[in-house]
Amino acid sequence: MQDLSPTKLSHLDETGSAQMVDVSSKSVTVREAIATGQVTMKKSTFIQIEEGNAPKGDVLGTAKIAGIMAAKQTSSLIPLCHPLPLTKIEVIITPDDNLCGYHIQARVKTEGKTGVEMEALTAVSVTALTLYDMAKAMEKTITIEAIKLVSKTGGKSSL
Amino acid sequence: MQDLSPTKLSHLDETGSAQMVDVSSKSVTVREAIATGQVTMKKSTFIQIEEGNAPKGDVLGTAKIAGIMAAKQTSSLIPLCHPLPLTKIEVIITPDDNLCGYHIQARVKTEGKTGVEMEALTAVSVTALTLYDMAKAMEKTITIEAIKLVSKTGGKSSL
Amino acid sequence: MQDLSPTKLSHLDETGSAQMVDVSSKSVTVREAIATGQVTMKKSTFIQIEEGNAPKGDVLGTAKIAGIMAAKQTSSLIPLCHPLPLTKIEVIITPDDNLCGYHIQARVKTEGKTGVEMEALTAVSVTALTLYDMAKAMEKTITIEAIKLVSKTGGKSSL
Amino acid sequence: MQDLSPTKLSHLDETGSAQMVDVSSKSVTVREAIATGQVTMKKSTFIQIEEGNAPKGDVLGTAKIAGIMAAKQTSSLIPLCHPLPLTKIEVIITPDDNLCGYHIQARVKTEGKTGVEMEALTAVSVTALTLYDMAKAMEKTITIEAIKLVSKTGGKSSL
Amino acid sequence: MQDLSPTKLSHLDETGSAQMVDVSSKSVTVREAIATGQVTMKKSTFIQIEEGNAPKGDVLGTAKIAGIMAAKQTSSLIPLCHPLPLTKIEVIITPDDNLCGYHIQARVKTEGKTGVEMEALTAVSVTALTLYDMAKAMEKTITIEAIKLVSKTGGKSSL
Amino acid sequence: MQDLSPTKLSHLDETGSAQMVDVSSKSVTVREAIATGQVTMKKSTFIQIEEGNAPKGDVLGTAKIAGIMAAKQTSSLIPLCHPLPLTKIEVIITPDDNLCGYHIQARVKTEGKTGVEMEALTAVSVTALTLYDMAKAMEKTITIEAIKLVSKTGGKSSL
Numbered sequence A, B, C, D, E, F: 001m002q003d004l005s006p007t008k009l010s011h012l013d014e015t016g017s018a019q020m021v022d023v024s025s026k027s028v029t030v031r032e033a034i035a036t037g038q039v040t041m042k043k044s045t046f047i048q049i050e051e052g053n054a055p056k057g058d059v060l061g062t063a064k065i066a067g068i069m070a071a072k073q074t075s076s077l078i079p080l081c082h083p084l085p086l087t088k089i090e091v092i093i094t095p096d097d098n099l100c101g102y103h104i105q106a107r108v109k110t111e112g113k114t115g116v117e118m119e120a121l122t123a124v125s126v127t128a129l130t131l132y133d134m135a136k137a138m139e140k141t142i143t144i145e146a147i148k149l150v151s152k153t154g155g156k157s158s159l
Helices: A043-050 A059-071 A117-135 B043-050 B059-071 B117-135 C043-050 C059-071 C117-135 D043-050 D059-071 D117-135 E043-050 E059-071 E117-135 F043-050 F059-071 F117-135
Strands: A029-040 A086-096 A101-112 A143-153 B029-040 B086-096 B101-112 B143-153 C029-040 C086-096 C101-112 C143-153 D029-040 D086-096 D101-112 D143-153 E029-040 E086-096 E101-112 E143-153 F029-040 F086-096 F101-112 F143-153
Touching: A029 A117, A043 A117, A059 A086, A059 A101, A059 A117, A059 E059, A086 A117, A101 A117, A117 A143, A117 B117, A117 B143, A143 B117, B029 B117, B043 B117, B059 B086, B059 B101, B059 B117, B059 D059, B086 B117, B101 B117, B117 B143, C029 C117, C043 C117, C059 C086, C059 C101, C059 C117, C059 F059, C086 C117, C101 C117, C117 C143, C117 D117, C117 D143, C143 D117, D029 D117, D043 D117, D059 D086, D059 D101, D059 D117, D086 D117, D101 D117, D117 D143, E029 E117, E043 E117, E059 E086, E059 E101, E059 E117, E086 E117, E101 E117, E117 E143, E117 F117, E117 F143, E143 F117, F029 F117, F043 F117, F059 F086, F059 F101, F059 F117, F086 F117, F101 F117, F117 F143
Parallel strands: none
Antiparallel strands: A029 A101, A029 A143, A086 A101, A143 B143, B029 B101, B029 B143, B086 B101, C029 C101, C029 C143, C086 C101, C143 D143, D029 D101, D029 D143, D086 D101, E029 E101, E029 E143, E086 E101, E143 F143, F029 F101, F029 F143, F086 F101
16 A cells, blocks of 8 residues: 655645755755656648748757756746756757657756756756747647656655 | 648748747737646655645645746747736646646736737646646656647637 | 625635736726835944945945836736836935935836736835845844835726 | 944945955855844734635735745845855745734745845745735735844854 | 037936836837847858857857847846837848858837837847857857947837 | 867757757866957947936946846856856946947856856946947947957866
């Protein structure tokens, strides 16, 4: 049976409401996280992007830039995220004929006191949203799928 | 057979690269968009959130606030989005036992010259990311799924 | 006896949680708000500022610029504030020997669908915080006082 | 008699105007600051908030999130503040029947080269502004009072 | 002889300090501004960029995106600029063998109460800065030149 | 003959597109960069500013504050810049009768893993843009010139 007992509730204040947890005593190490996601669409939209004919121009280049820039805004977007000095942000977009869409992978590194999962996930999300925006004049049924963490190293808990 | 001929390429400059399209001549109307998405997790994580025992505190309340605030940052995050005076942002999070997770719906309105699909999709995405952040100490396999537009009214093309 | 019955609960969604209220149907009018506040300090600090000898330089000029710029960030700072096209922001700082400190007044105008009280109050607050920052090397007991709305015109309810 | 001679004018350039002081040679230590403030209102407004009937929804939860997020924006809001990697942000709001209002306390930590007084004061201010915003449909005479530093540790000068 | 009498001092408050001028009574019209600038470099750097071999990747594509995004941040960067709903932002970068560098042109439109000169100039500046950043590993003597307004239409004064 | 062989292409991913380079293994040192630029104008405009009669108020003070604040936004504006904890930002504006305009110098320091050239150049650019904005009601032919790096210390490559 599942153990539902709470893990250490370090983020809870007396009243149960949200607080940004204290990471002062955590050690500064190189930490890395990799997240992935997918954007799926109609074949016609996919072909138009692959042929470089998308109405808004360079879909994948614009989406990558947006994802990289968004990673740097993570602590402004996610209320309880700690601001961190990111040392690397890489976004890779890979077309997939079978998926009829794109795989997005973001890899983020820091040398800091807490991990960069949210930065990698935010980079994937905003890359996907921008890909959507660049393609939405062609189709209104594009879907963003399967955003998740695939790797995490450098802290106490790995994946 | 599918028609792959490009739709009107209003966003392309001479060199094919990305530009923010001119909406000056579009009419100002009330425009609304609704987007949805899902966050799925292990049963133990879901129960812990539902019982109000998540380590970082009020998961759903924090996620909603983050989604609403993110909608207002859409044109800063998505390179070719037009800044718009949003008149309403609503985020609803609904638990689903069968899904073992949450449905997120964002409804955004403007009275402007272009639609608010990206604002609704951004609200859903950041609500999901924040829900993830609030729960990630409990589980590293949470997944964000099925972010898509479900309704769009007020412009030339509806959904 | 006081009437504690709630005013119109237009901001409440079904679950009682926070939402950005719909102002789509409100009319666009010129709206203005004036807010005030005070910063009080030791006589020595006050004299040093008045003589232009504050360690960080031009205290009042820097504080005014900060207040004006902050008014434009109001909808990013206050979760449920609507973004508005501000048409005027004025910050006035007046020294007061008796107070041993400064009166701050911010006047903000828009031509929009909702009022600018929060923009005026935010301008006063950040002007006060910056004044504090510019003077804090001289004294650690500076206090920000009495931030409130003094006038509001152009919407349905005035003050 | 008071000594009005200026303290060390490290922030002054040749022309007397504002500059962001050089902290390169200061040591990296754990630094903490605690600031407080108050928001006062009519009894009817206070009761309506306490009973959970405020028109805009969860007043205190929303205000806390806003305060935490604002602390992370301090160096963007206050012109001469140094950007710092905050390691903890905690906002506590306590109701006070006698005050007819709320006490706000913010505690901020960093491991950096300069203190976090302004971050704590900014967190208090924006928590107070958001509380105001969430309650302003009920009353236009809410007042923000007594924002000040109550504790500062970790640097050369303590309080 | 030059007439040095001041033009209408609408931006001055009583104390001569900076204020964001009131544009409430100005009419909403379509306004456009075009600004230009140049980035000059060594022949070797120019060739490396033109051949697509710059170390940081797609120099011109990244610079254009950055310029477009910066135009939307103008009122956050320039203290007394009014926030405006931009309806078009176009950045064109043209290589020039003789110049040994690039011409940048930004065209910005709004339908608002004041002009978009600063938005166009900001787009040019940040496009140039990004081009610099993308190329700076190759050379430290790149120079940004001749940023100026070349056209302005739609308001009272044209160029 | 010039060597056009590419320098180390550390910023390139497999597909040649832009990525934020990994600086994790670079050492944390005190790094400083100095950049300069000019703003030139008509004699009448220059005199009006020098006499303190510019329509928008304190031109040079406002421009300096804007430049300092912009340096802190560099990593948000320039897509592939790393966020850095700046330890000093100094902006100096010097009038020059012969130039009929102003020299701007920005000096920025960090203790980090990569240099602050872009921060110094961004500070100069936004100082110049703000000076332009403060003076543009007097003249539409103001020009921003000669923005370049003049010194860089603390990293592997100096200038």
